[in-house]
Amino acid sequence: MYRYDSIDKDFLADRTAEFREQVARRLAGELSEDQFKPLRLRNGLYLQLHAYMLRIAVPYGSLNPTQLRKLAWIGRTYDKGYGHFTTRTNLQFHWIKLSDAPDIVDHLASVDMHAIQTSGNCIRNVTADPYAGATSEEIDDPRVWAEAIRQWSTVHPEFNWLPRKFKIAVTAAAKDRTAAKTHDIGLNLKRSRDGALGFEVMVGGGLGRMPYIGQTIRQFLPATRLLSYLEAILRVYNRHGRRDNIHKARIKVLVAALGREEFAAQVEAEWEKNGAGADLPDTELARIRGAFVPKSFETLPSVSETFEAARLRTPAFARFARNNLKPHKVAGYAIVEISLKAIGATPGDATSEQMEVVADLAERFGQNDIRVTHEQNLVLPHVRLDDVPAVWAALAEAGLATPNMNLVSDIIACPGLDYCALANARAISVAQHIAERFADPDRAELVGELKVKISGCINACGHHHVGHIGILGVDKKGEEFYQLTLGGSAAEDAAVGQALGPALPYDKVAEAVDTLVETYLRERQSGERFLDTFRRTGVAPFKEAVYADVH
Amino acid sequence: MPMFIRLEAGVFSLAEDPFTAVGDEQSVPPGDVIISLTRFQAEGEALMGEGRAVGVRLESHEEVEALAYDLPQLAVVALAFPKFGDGRAYSYARLLRERFGFRGEVRAVGDVLREQAGYMARCGFTAFEPADGSTLEDWRRASQRFRHAYQRSSDARSPAFVERGE
Numbered sequence: 001m002y003r004y005d006s007i008d009k010d011f012l013a014d015r016t017a018e019f020r021e022q023v024a025r026r027l028a029g030e031l032s033e034d035q036f037k038p039l040r041l042r043n044g045l046y047l048q049l050h051a052y053m054l055r056i057a058v059p060y061g062s063l064n065p066t067q068l069r070k071l072a073w074i075g076r077t078y079d080k081g082y083g084h085f086t087t088r089t090n091l092q093f094h095w096i097k098l099s100d101a102p103d104i105v106d107h108l109a110s111v112d113m114h115a116i117q118t119s120g121n122c123i124r125n126v127t128a129d130p131y132a133g134a135t136s137e138e139i140d141d142p143r144v145w146a147e148a149i150r151q152w153s154t155v156h157p158e159f160n161w162l163p164r165k166f167k168i169a170v171t172a173a174a175k176d177r178t179a180a181k182t183h184d185i186g187l188n189l190k191r192s193r194d195g196a197l198g199f200e201v202m203v204g205g206g207l208g209r210m211p212y213i214g215q216t217i218r219q220f221l222p223a224t225r226l227l228s229y230l231e232a233i234l235r236v237y238n239r240h241g242r243r244d245n246i247h248k249a250r251i252k253v254l255v256a257a258l259g260r261e262e263f264a265a266q267v268e269a270e271w272e273k274n275g276a277g278a279d280l281p282d283t284e285l286a287r288i289r290g291a292f293v294p295k296s297f298e299t300l301p302s303v304s305e306t307f308e309a310a311r312l313r314t315p316a317f318a319r320f321a322r323n324n325l326k327p328h329k330v331a332g333y334a335i336v337e338i339s340l341k342a343i344g345a346t347p348g349d350a351t352s353e354q355m356e357v358v359a360d361l362a363e364r365f366g367q368n369d370i371r372v373t374h375e376q377n378l379v380l381p382h383v384r385l386d387d388v389p390a391v392w393a394a395l396a397e398a399g400l401a402t403p404n405m406n407l408v409s410d411i412i413a414c415p416g417l418d419y420c421a422l423a424n425a426r427a428i429s430v431a432q433h434i435a436e437r438f439a440d441p442d443r444a445e446l447v448g449e450l451k452v453k454i455s456g457c458i459n460a461c462g463h464h465h466v467g468h469i470g471i472l473g474v475d476k477k478g479e480e481f482y483q484l485t486l487g488g489s490a491a492e493d494a495a496v497g498q499a500l501g502p503a504l505p506y507d508k509v510a511e512a513v514d515t516l517v518e519t520y521l522r523e524r525q526s527g528e529r530f531l532d533t534f535r536r537t538g539v540a541p542f543k544e545a546v547y548a549d550v551h
Numbered sequence: 552m553p554m555f556i557r558l559e560a561g562v563f564s565l566a567e568d569p570f571t572a573v574g575d576e577q578s579v580p581p582g583d584v585i586i587s588l589t590r591f592q593a594e595g596e597a598l599m600g601e602g603r604a605v606g607v608r609l610e611s612h613e614e615v616e617a618l619a620y621d622l623p624q625l626a627v628v629a630l631a632f633p634k635f636g637d638g639r640a641y642s643y644a645r646l647l648r649e650r651f652g653f654r655g656e657v658r659a660v661g662d663v664l665r666e667q668a669g670y671m672a673r674c675g676f677t678a679f680e681p682a683d684g685s686t687l688e689d690w691r692r693a694s695q696r697f698r699h700a701y702q703r704s705s706d707a708r709s710p711a712f713v714e715r716g717e
């Protein structure tokens with residue numbers, strides 16, 4: 001993984017010194033809350049319902065064991081012994097004291113981590129495929145480009161005061177694990193016919209109260225021109241994005257207003273005039289690429305006897321292997337998904353002890369590599385099949401072996417009314433109720449891939465628009481109600497879900513999901529996922545079933 | 552005379568402001584003036600004909616391209632920050648320097664706070680009217696906060712990717 005050099009370390013030290021001074025000036029009353037707010041936001045510090053929340057950046061979801069242990073230690077020392085992984089692959093601590101924040105960011109800096117630009121109207125933490133470097137599907141390592149973007153976007157002099165927040169994702173595989181089309185910019189690495197590397201550039205995706213799927217403005221951008229092209233997009237947006245209405249300030253509104261062609265034409269014109277000043281020289285790209293050269297993999301048989309024996313002996317392990325292992329590009333290795341969605345737990349939460357278990361496993365069995373996914377799970381990308389049984393046993397002991405990847409209980413949920421000042425309704429407990437209904441793992445497996453996503457308000461942090469089943473908390477005369485949508489997707493077949501019908505009260509939501517699933521099981525034809533069946537039948541049978549039940 | 556902070560050849564200093572900022576409703580006093588784009592388009596030629604230095608204040612919704620042909624005659628372009636979170640002027644400053652080759656003074660006016668000093672200096676601003684009571688020392692410290700920069704911009708700094716190659 002990328003290691004900070006002295007320049008990166010100096011940069012962080014300067015930033016933490018600046019932040020310490022800003023906090024001191026705030027505590028001394030020299031800065032008003034209005035003046036302080038955008039400064040603390042650019043350092044990841046939010047004011048929530050009960051306390052400050054600190055959002056720590058995990059660039060492109062990549063962590064090493066030392067970093068994860070430090071996060072565990074911070075959770076134990078300054079918070080309540082746990083943290084929350086987010087859909088932006090960040091880690092949030094929800095119970096932080098303002099006066100502790102400068103010390104915490106110093107501790108983070110000691111392991112090359114920070115909370116820079118994890119909120120505020122600036123370029124946010126860049127995300128990438130969590131299987132980078134491990135999947136045979138990729139045509140290049142997206143982390144190389146994500147790291148280039150991380151550096152370029154850090155304290156960018158021109159783009160730190162944008163109309164609104166700005167999110168970029170990089171993927172390099174046909175199967176999109178980054179939700180690229182829901183980003184302000186989604187980048188998809190491709191090779192041209194002559195073998196040259198480039199990006200398909202998608203712009204203007206985004207959720208929130210007006211969901212849009214990103215549109216392609218360039219089919220093939222030569223990879224080495226990436227940063228100058230991003231600069232052109234950002235400049236057009238910085239100049240022309242709306243600043244009069246916070247709800248219309250995202251780039252998606254500008255792209256929709258101008259139309260894809262006109263927006264693309266403006267970007268191309270700006271790019272041509274601006275030249276290549278922002279682009280990295282080959283030497284720097286090579287230096288970054290060097291940080292991601294594959295670890296040395298052993299030459300192993302593709303079938304592991306230890307692994308096969310454990311599978312036959314232990315049904316629970318066999319189930320874990322079926323659901324949580326993904327094929328690795330090297331024979332004899334596997335990608336291991338660690339679910340942070342234990343039945344009844346808060347989606348995305350991990351205790352300090354759990355973080356330490358994962359850090360230990362990564363060190364012993366996983367080439368010191370840990371990933372965070374936008375679906376709020378963790379990944380050990382490089383585990384020998386021979387070691388998977390031992391990894392599983394340790395995970396199981398720590399409550400981390402829930403075999404539910406991509407199943408109905410692998411739910412994305414925002415913090416909702418439990419933490420968030422903007423929420424209309426609870427999201428976490430709705431997720432828990434649904435997970436409990438599908439606690440029987442046989443039934444969950446029978447149902448198969450089903451992505452449930454829950455947001456506590458229209459800001460859509462839980463990505464409900466792109467859930468196969470989306471659930472949105474709304475307020476009806478002071479009571480929590482939930483709007484259900486069906487048929488959304490955040491993957492390469494991205495789509496915004498379609499409303500099911502009138503909103504349902506809190507205690508009817510899990511039941512309604514159950515009914516939707518039963519309807520799917522009744523309607524499905526061979527090999528269809530929930531999403532496929534919905535796309536074939538439309539909303540009618542689902543609607544009928546749910547509202548017949550409710551009334 | 553009111554004071555402002557100037558950046559020249561990498562050095563910040565406090566200077567007396569020879570320019571009078573003139574609102575559209577006011578009559579133009581003698582001496583060097585900074586006027587709005589609208590006024591400049593109507594009266595600029597005549598004012599410059601009187602042998603004085605003229606600057607233009609550009610609001611954040613006004614396009615910097617509107618000045619393209621007049622830049623060689625302008626002493627100052629003052630870029631307005633209606634709120635400090637409105638970042639359009641950073642793009643305008645870079646365009647003035649990098650695209651239009653403007654060599655005169657680019658001044659930050661409006662809601663100008665110390666926290667923006669570094670960004671402004673990097674984008675090519677050379678004059679600052681702090682609205683937060685920052686002293687020269689505050690301003691210098693804030694703008695020199697970072698020993699390194701990751702991007703190429705309008706200032707002379709070598710970005711990290713160049714430093715690393717040296």
Ligand code: SF4
Pocket residue numbers: 414415416417420421422423424427455456457458459460461462
């Ligand atoms: S979706 Fe709404 S309730 Fe949930 S975290 Fe975002 S702002 Fe808060």
